[in-house]
Amino acid sequence: MRIERVDLLNFRQYFGNQRLKFSRHDDQNVTIIHGVNGAGKTSLFLALNWCLYGEGVDNIGQIISKEAISRAQPGEIVETKVDVTFFHGQKRYTASRKLVGQKQPNGKVIEAKTTAEFVLMRTPPSGIMERVDNPIGTMNTILPANVRTYFFFDGEKIDNFARPEQANEVERAIYQVLDLETLTRAMRHLQKAAQDLRAQLKQISTGELQQLVGEDEQARGRETKLLEDRDRLKRENGEIQRHLDDVNRRLRDFESVQELQRLYDQFTRDIEFAQQGLDKAIRAIRDNVTRSYIRFSASPIDAALAILEEKRQRGEIPSNIREQFIQDLLTRQICICGRPFSEHEDAFAHLTQLLKTATPTSLEDDIIETAGRLRGLIDTGRGQSVELDTRMAEQVNWQDQIASLTAQRDDVHRQMRGANEQEIRELTRQREEFSDDLSTNLVGQGRVEADLETIRTRIKELERHIEQAKKSDKRARLLSRKVELAQKAADKIDEVHGTFAINKRIEIEEETRRIFHSLAWKGDHFQDVRLTEDYQLEVFDRYGLPARPELSAGERQVLSLSFITAMAMVAQREAPLIMDTPFGRLSSAHREAITYNLPMLAPQLVLFVTDEELRDKALENLKPRIGAEYRLRFDANSSCTTIEEMN
């Protein structure tokens, strides 16, 4: 979506007809709208939102121009209308929203905002304009209303994503912008459909099938409960981890335990590293054990090889060279000792006899290849044993390291607990409690995972039995197929959703990191930006410590902006970035970095700014990318604003 123009008629302080054309060129994709405070920047921003989505005008008073109302006679109809013309795909659209009111004898106009008429016209490449049947649905397909807030926003209010308590907001944004919401809903609805259909199937079935369906229903109920438990534990773990981070952050501020806390942090990082090593070793051991049948086959392989060797030695299986070798001797009629012989001699007869007892060449090859493969298997088995020994040694080593590091960290913790300051003692006590809660929860989570595996195996068994039982029941067949399809579709969406969400989270993390480093003037100080598994947007300083709580308001705004643009890039949504007062709270270094980089991060950029927030180097940076520029002139005599195009 790229906006071409906005036409206003009697919208708030914009009296009469007024028009703004937005720049849509790739190399000059910036439109600037200058205006002092109160000139009408936010009204213009609202006009866009109201026209496209009918939102944002509930608490702003009269939206029909007061000047238009004052000029109307009592009983006369007055109206406001906003048209937004934009391109999407290969088509051109014009969205229009109109609101009418009748002037009352007391001079007022009653606006029924909810009855505003919305029309969407579309011009395909063929050139014939048509009215869109489902304008709201179509508009939401182009840029959904809930996604729009991440593209059209108040620059001063966007630091939310960088606030510690806003993990849910970050997660929601990713879900909405990346269409994960569609997948989540589809999965939920298909599961519900499968559940309802199973209940129907149970009603119409009898005997064995009914019993199996009942068992299946119970097992799935148990699975749902376990999944809920798992999600709850994960959420709780995220919460506890956040509390722990907060306690550690607060402890870092106490000078008397700063060194001890630094050691504690270092041990924590080392434990995490060792844990990763341990996990890797355990995965390798599991993988090795899965392939271990080869090792256990060593004895039969040896026996098979011995039989083959014995047969070969007895001449029942000649070597691969034997047949060709005898053929050569017979052709040349010269013995290997160099003595010639003729067809009538015993030597010739003996060699001919030997040739007859030779097995066919292909069989010889097969036997030799088989023996080779058997030896290869023995070698593989030996290699696996060596690898298993190595991995098990690694596992023990990592476990020892974790135990040692944990003991050292506990020792540091104990020293901190004995500190003189009451607050430090209290914080270390809290840390102990949170750590205990976390480890209890992790054990619980492991138990739930194991139970899930068991119940899923049982469900698979039941599915097989149900499949057999239902074949005889024609009526149940359709229902059963529906259940099967709905469940398979839900499972597949669940699987895809999981993979997709992880991949996209990682992509957004990488893009956010890259963009943040290009926008933040203290890029060297903030070494890393991470988007954690529980959707915490975190910044790490040069010491590897979490630094988000220390970010200034401006830095939070830059981090949020980096996240929003990263999401838009990963989602590949072609939508304009429209920002109202984007630089108000930013220092000149951030303004300069943003104005230099932002035009390259969005297909179309529209900025509503005051002269104070966009000047000097920041304005210079934007100049080459500006394709359209306007000034909002507020007339104090009429209380109306006029849009003036700047040259």
Add this chain to the structure above:
Amino acid sequence: MATLQTQIANLFEGIEPDVLELVTRVLEIEKEFLHLERPHGVMEKIEDALDVVAQTSIKNEARS
């Protein structure tokens, strides 16, 4: 880079044709209702889609 829709569609490559047909239909229905927080009528549409896909699936199975 492929559009988001193409990326999502690619994730479903290789699954059973009947399941793929159902997934495609259901995702279309969900997109239609996505802007509504508490959509009404979405389950009915999904059940209709399930009915059509399941009947076709059984017919195809009988033919083969």
